[in-house]
Amino acid sequence: xxxxxxxxxxxxxxxxxxxxxxxxxxxxxxxxxxxxxxxxxxxxxxxxxxxxxxxxxxxxxxxxxxxxxxxxxxxxxxxxxxxxxxxxxxxxxxxxxxxxxxxxx
Numbered sequence: 742x743x744x745x746x747x748x749x750x751x752x753x754x755x756x757x758x759x760x761x762x763x764x765x766x767x768x769x770x771x772x773x774x775x776x777x778x779x780x781x782x783x784x785x786x787x788x789x790x791x792x793x794x795x796x797x798x799x800x801x802x803x804x805x806x807x808x809x810x811x812x813x814x815x816x817x818x819x820x821x822x823x824x825x826x827x828x829x830x831x832x833x834x835x836x837x838x839x840x841x842x843x844x845x846x
Contacts, residue, residue, distance in 0.1 A: 746796060778808035783818045790819055790834040791826050798837040812842050 745753070753760045771781055782805035789797030802815055819834045 746800075748796070779805055779810045779814075782808055783810060783814065786815065786818055787822060790822055790830060793830055793833065795833075795837050798834055799841055802838050802841045806841070815842070 771778070776784070782801045786798060786801035786805055789801050805815060805818075806812075815838055816835070819831050819838065822834075823831050
């Protein structure tokens with residue numbers, strides 16, 4: 742079972758039905774098409790970077806690695822966003838990903 746951040750666990754406790762529905766929507770989206778888990782998580786990683794969501798970057802970097810993504814694929818996903826979201830945003834995202842990659846060593 743994955744370890745969820747404290748805030749996520751608080752939401753699950755406070756709004757259990759809502760969070761179950763949220764998780765079900767995620768499952769249905771993953772199963773709706775041909776993309777594999779690694780690709781899906783790299784896409785969600787990119788979206789999290791664009792939203793400047795540190796928690797989302799942490800979560801989807803972890804999940805992408807668990808699905809077989811290499812560190813180079815994680816970093817390349819972020820680098821591809823430079824002209825879309827700007828250098829300061831990807832610089833922050835690299836820092837957030839380093840939090841995850843450092844733990845995997």
